[in-house]
Amino acid sequence: MIGTLIKTGNLICLTLVAAVTVTTAQPAAPGSGGETEAKNAQLQVKVEQAYRETYQYQAKLDYHFDSKAGRWKRDERGEFFIAYDRSTQRLKIDAPGVFIVIKDGKLFVKSEDLRGRYLETEAPSPLTFASLLEATTIRGEPLLSNPTLHDVAFLIGDDPILEMTEWTEDTAEILPPAKGDKHPRMRIDLFAAATTLKVDPDTNLITSAIDVTDMTMLTGNAQSKDFQNKRYKYIIEKHNQPIDDAQFIFDPEGAKRFTNFESLVTDIFGSASSSNSSGPQPDDFNAPLKGKPAVEFTAKNLQGDEILLHELLAKDQVVILDFWATWCPPCRAALPEMEKLQKWADENDKPVQIYTVNAGEDEYTVQTFWDENDMSLPVIMDTDGQIMELYQVPTIPHTFIIVDGNIEHIHAGFVENMSDELANKIEELLTPKPEIIQAKPDAEALDHVIDEANQSGDDSTNQKPKKNKPKRAPAAPL
Structure with missing residues (x-):
């Protein structure tokens, strides 16, 4: 299941988006219509194999979100950072609002949604795309969102296309290069959204992605003029080269530590049973x-x-x-x-x-x-x-x-x-709240205390006589 961050203007809507089951094309006879399907399926295998043979990976992801929903418009650009070392099972996902590190068998999670808290718990084992999503989902809401997931799915997924597209009836599709372009494409349908990934023909790694949401399907309004487009560019900084240990440093920055999401959520929202x-x-x-x-x-x-x-x-x-x-x-x-x-x-x-x-x-x-x-x-x-x-x-x-x-x-x-x-x-x-009534001090007892205070002290000739203190009225109850 894939978490999708839907944001228009200053509005944010975080949701779960289910996606599709892939069908693998069977070998076809030369000259038949299925020959192209078989060739495309071979590309899918090449892409998956390229990521399996990626042992170190460090990339920056430039994104551009452009959308309109009703009066809400959005045009936003930003960056994500991903690092992965297969030999040590270390992973970093640094995205706006969420920071995740897996190292030394531990999962560390910081997020704006956690409000000054962080999670330190056992890393999912085995580490797969599906287990990562499950481990970083709170009360049904995923912390991770689509822009960070395409290459991560291929890097750690057992069957990445299947894991990305497991929950709907559609199928993944391999597309030929667009006119005037040499990059073959991979299309993944996610409910009302279609993501098209461009693949480098030399390395078989993802170079860019375009996600287009069908707002008429999402809203049920065939006349809708709303739109939502997301564009991502993958800038691979290191591929099968040593990655600096600093990439996997997790600094809680004074946040409060929790060892499971259940206690963390209870600390934020209070007990669901009380x-x-x-x-x-x-x-x-x-x-x-x-x-x-x-x-x-x-x-x-x-x-x-x-x-x-x-x-x-x-x-x-x-x-x-x-x-x-x-x-x-x-x-x-x-x-x-x-x-x-x-x-x-x-x-x-x-x-x-x-x-x-x-x-x-x-x-x-x-x-x-x-x-x-x-x-x-x-x-x-x-x-x-x-x-x-x-x-x-x-x-x-x-x-x-x-x-x-x-x-x-x-x-x-x-x-x-x-x-x-x-x-x-x-x-x-x-429920009516019990009325709190302040007890009034006893007036005679108060006078007695004041008189004793006035009469006490040093009787020497150098001691100035004390003035009688005025009586104080008790505070009125609120």
Whole structure:
């Protein structure tokens, strides 16, 4: 399974993308239509063999992401770094937001998602592409994403094409060189995305890749004008040459150490079985907003009617705003959980109403998606992104629980059975908290203490007489 980072503008959507099962062409008779297929299959074998015979590998990956989803646009460039030593089973993946090192039988992981924590645990054994993905996946969310994985899959995969394409019905395809180019190509279909890899005809190593996402398939809107393109260029710095040990240094930089993801996640999100965990909760993503009044906004619903937040807050004690988009797979996975949560609230007479807030898409796209998926929750259209800016939403899905007009909880991302987690949180927020009453000091006892203090001290003639202290009123309870 391949982790894909979907990001448009300042929005990020991290998801799992399944991919395809490869079929190997059988030998064909000369002159038949299958001759080309057999030749292409031979290229696939050559590429896999070239990486198996790569014992040291160090490369820089230049990337360019260009996308548009609704009002969100993105044009970003950057770099990834990869190093691998087969003889010592050392691996480094240095990508924006995540740093992974495998050495001396240990797996080290740092990531922005881990918020000042790092993982040090046993390295997956045997080290394969599939075992690496499994070892670096947290709560169903992969830390690794497509741009770092093509060459890594070939370097460590038992059957790299099969491992990259194991979970869908399509097949991998070997393409001839494009017109005017000498590089043969390898195409891999990943659900709505197609990745085309260029292969050096001399070394049989990957030189570049282009990933194109079919947004009409992803959103279900045949009229969609959205797009998402990713381009990668592999600059191989060392091939079968000694790699400096410094490439595999892991510096935790003062981060807190954990030996398994379970305890690390519990430290971040708190125990899934207890809503009273002392660990940080998911609303740490937007900690400055917690406990503050929900920010007023005016927008329109899917039917074109005007929506004012204060009117929604006046109807129900608990209002939930769930930010989402059709192009975001975790959002699509979370929406049924929101429907389930609303059903729970209705059946248990909870004063809860959920509103889904669409991130910058048009009415046709949203209505089509809503109808095809039998959704019933009301939709607020954030066409210009105003609401997302007011609520400082950096990623989707993002869920805000507002109680009595105040933002009391913020949940970022999708997790399995999140409706149960949010239901527990709502129960906790609606449970009356015991009133804390401060004990008032006894007035007579206080006067006695003051009198004793005034009468004590040195009786010598050099001692100045003390003035009586004024009585202090006890602090009023909050």
